[in-house]
Amino acid sequence: MNPYKDIEAYRVSPLLAVTDLLLVFPFLDLLRRRNTTSLRLEAGGGDSPWQGKEAQRMIREDIRHGAVFLTNHRDIITDAAWLSYMLRMRYFIRPYMGIGNNLLSKRWIEWLVRYNRCYVVIRGGGPKEVAKNAMHLNSYIQYLRGRGKSIWLAQREGRAKDGNDLTQPAVLKMLTMGSDDFIEAVRVLNICPVSINYEYDPCDYLKAREMQLRRDNPQWKKPEGEDERSMKTGMFGKKGRVVYRLTPSLNHWLDAHREELAGMTRNEQVQAVARRIDYQIHIGYEVYERGEDFEQYLQERLALIDLPSKDEMFLMDKLHEMYRNPVTNHEAAKQLKD
DSSP, X not given: OOTTTTTOOOOOXXXXXXXXXXXXXXXXXXXXXXXXXEEEEEESOTTSSOOHHHHHHHHHHHTXXXXXXXEOOOOTTHHHHHHHHHHHHHHOOOOEEEEEGGGOOSHHHHHHHHHTXXXXXXXXXXXXXXXXXXXXXXXXXXXXXXXXXXXXXXXXXXXXXXXXXXXXXXXXXXXXXTOSOHHHHHHHHTEEEEEEEESSOTTHHHHHHHHHHHHHOTTOOOOTTHHHHHHHHHHHSOOEXXXXXXXXXXXXHHHHTHHHHXXXXXXXXXXXXXXXXXXHHHHTOOOOOOOTTHHHXXXXXXXXXXXXXXXHHHHHHHHHHHHHXXXXXXXXXXXXXX
């Protein structure tokens, strides 16, 4: 009996490889040509402390036997899809990808994403059900890592709509459930943080809209079809220059701070590892130069927001915020010592 039947990605490896080459990757390449000015995957580089061929070699070695690629989260579909596409093309790695069950509104959608190496993250329910689902997911991830498979997972549940990418401790706790030694459990996972950078976020106006709706009504819930609208907008909207920046495995940092981490409580260790992931994602950001036409772009995005009680000042502030926060976090990371 298969204990992971309800959440696992479908295992059809030979057929998957053929489908990748004939259908999935050509489609993703079409999106690249239509919706981006450029799309690139970098190992280190940018303003990060990992420069040159030696850093590239180190990162390549880090991921050779599989890794957990933990990333910031901007777009529902393309975050993971393009990472998978570029890792497959450059390193011959095809990670398993997590997708929330709230996005699987139709049976055919669930079949399609699970066929394309997505596993299901079950969300919602009471405290006992949440804990049970977390343990089940943890067991499946451990099973995949035990077989040398790579995994994509966002650093938090849901997208950071204000652009302030921070790792949720709950994600780290889920990944290490059942382990008496948190640091060793993190080491086994081989977490490699990745920065995802879009020059323009196609869903920026939808995110600002949602923030006003939640401000005006704290009990507001997404209506049916809202996630599908975001998925479609994110997939087919213009993104400008796109950069994915790989950073080294956390294991290097764990080794360098072994004694310091050993003197911490488990909760302090979780917080320290979360801060380190944030640092590697933030330092890996690509900071885009914004020309004088950027304000005009934001005005055009503001005009797309359809609300009966449209608070333009609030909405414009939120649009500015989601593009400003990554720059603020990047500059703060540059002041920290690696």
